[in-house]
Amino acid sequence: MxxxxxxxxxxxxxxxxxxxxxxxxxxxxxxxxxxxxxxxxxxxxxxxxxxxxxxxxxxxxxxxxxxxxxxxxxxxxxxxxxxxxxxxxxxxxxTIVHPSASVAASARIQPGCLITAQCVVGPMAELGIGAIVNHAAVVDHDCRLAAWTHVAPGVKLGGAVQVGEAALVGAGSTVLRNLRVGADATLGAGAVLLQDLPDGEAWAGVPARPLQGASA
Ligand SMILES: CC(C)(COP(=O)(O)OP(=O)(O)OC[C@H]1O[C@@H](n2cnc3c(N)ncnc32)[C@H](O)[C@@H]1OP(=O)(O)O)[C@@H](O)C(=O)NCCC(=O)NCCS
Missing domain, CATH: 3.40.50.20 (Rossmann fold)
Structure with missing residues (x-):
């Protein structure tokens, strides 16, 4: 070599x-x-x-x-x-971007991010330092992922969703547009979020509700 x-x-x-x-x-x-x-x-x-x-x-x-x-x-x-x-x-x-991902030219991607195969990152979306957009996830237009967030495989974030620092958006979940997932929060796998998820809480289900006793 x-x-x-x-x-x-x-x-x-x-x-x-x-x-x-x-x-x-x-x-x-x-x-x-x-x-x-x-x-x-x-x-x-x-x-x-x-x-x-x-x-x-x-x-x-x-x-x-x-x-x-x-x-x-x-x-x-x-x-x-x-x-x-x-x-x-x-x-x-x-930052690593899989060539099969579709990343809008106007998206702003900070260092340390991972955008994996088959993802879509829409126009004017912003990814903070160390954010993960995992397999086949959709981060639509104007979304803002803070630093150290993880958007798990198959997630769909509608337009202008905000995800706070170090939050986990669980596999296969959906967040409707304009909503916010708080910092250090967890949205469980398969959830559908219809309202803002407060900082530090763990929610799951359809529609998503606070999980009693779950660890965020
Ligand atoms: C939500 C989550 C964080 C809860 O984890 P936990 O704190 O260990 O909670 P537990 O597994 O002890 O479950 C607590 C309760 O929540 C329920 N629950 C857990 N995850 C759930 C989910 N995704 N949807 C609905 N209910 C869920 C459990 O059935 C249990 O209910 P019970 O008290 O009636 O028995 C976890 O299950 C999850 O979905 N994590 C996302 C994982 C993921 O997508 N990672 C990315 C991989 S790349």
């Missing part, structure tokens, strides 16, 4: 299933000279996350030559935010 002055090495941090999704998207995007993975778990070191994507210790990843960028591939929002802060010295955060 020859050196490329234009493209950096990508370190995908997190050698689990979500890391595989990120590494796969990074490989097919062609945006990186080389893709490697890293993890704090020594049991993963020396293995491959995907064929041709070795898992290195954080120290070995930090010693890679050349321009480096980092993508934190951890689905849990607070953990992803924490690791990004710890890994800042290794390199700047990189």
């Amino acid at each position: 020859s050196a490329s002055p234009e493209k950096p090495v990508l370190i995908v941090f997190g050698a689990g299933g979500h890391g595989r999704v990120a590494a796969d998207a990074a490989l097919v995007s062609g945006a990186f000279w080389r893709v490697v993975a890293s993890d704090r778990n020594p049991a993963t070191w020396g293995s491959e996350l995907l064929p041709g994507v070795p898992v290195l210790s954080p120290e070995a990843a930090a010693a890679l030559p050349g321009p480096r960028v980092v993508h934190v591939a951890i689905g849990n929002n607070p953990m992803r935010r924490g690791e990004a802060a710890r890994l800042a010295s290794i390199g700047p955060l990189a």
Whole structure:
């Protein structure tokens, strides 16, 4: 493999299933000279996350030559935010966009985001640092995802939906337009949200209601 002055090495941090999704998207995007993975778990070191994507210790990843960028591939929002802060010295955060995603030219995407296969990000949508738009999710026009949010597979966000920092919008759920999912809130898988979801609460169901005793 020859050196490329234009493209950096990508370190995908997190050698689990979500890391595989990120590494796969990074490989097919062609945006990186080389893709490697890293993890704090020594049991993963020396293995491959995907064929041709070795898992290195954080120290070995930090010693890679050349321009480096980092993508934190951890689905849990607070953990992803924490690791990004710890890994800042290794390199700047990189956004990964799968080439099959449809991202409007007017959408604004901050560093560290992951936009996976078959997603739609509509015009004037905004994604904060470290946001995840997972497989086949729709983030429609004018939506605003704050930093470290996770929009899970198959979600549909209507126009101008706001998602607060580190909130999880669960798989297959729907949020009607103009509504807000609060910071650190969780919307359960398969829910249909018809009103604003307050900060820190967990709601689920059709229509979505507060979950008694659930952990957000
Ligand atoms: C909503 C959620 C966070 C609740 O998790 P939890 O705090 O562990 O709650 P529990 O599993 O203990 O369930 C608590 C109650 O809520 C119900 N419940 C849980 N998830 C539900 C959902 N998605 N829809 C409707 N009811 C749900 C349970 O049946 C249970 O009801 P009960 O008290 O009558 O028995 C979780 O079930 C969920 O949907 N997470 C989203 C996961 C996801 O999409 N991740 C992204 C993957 S990429």
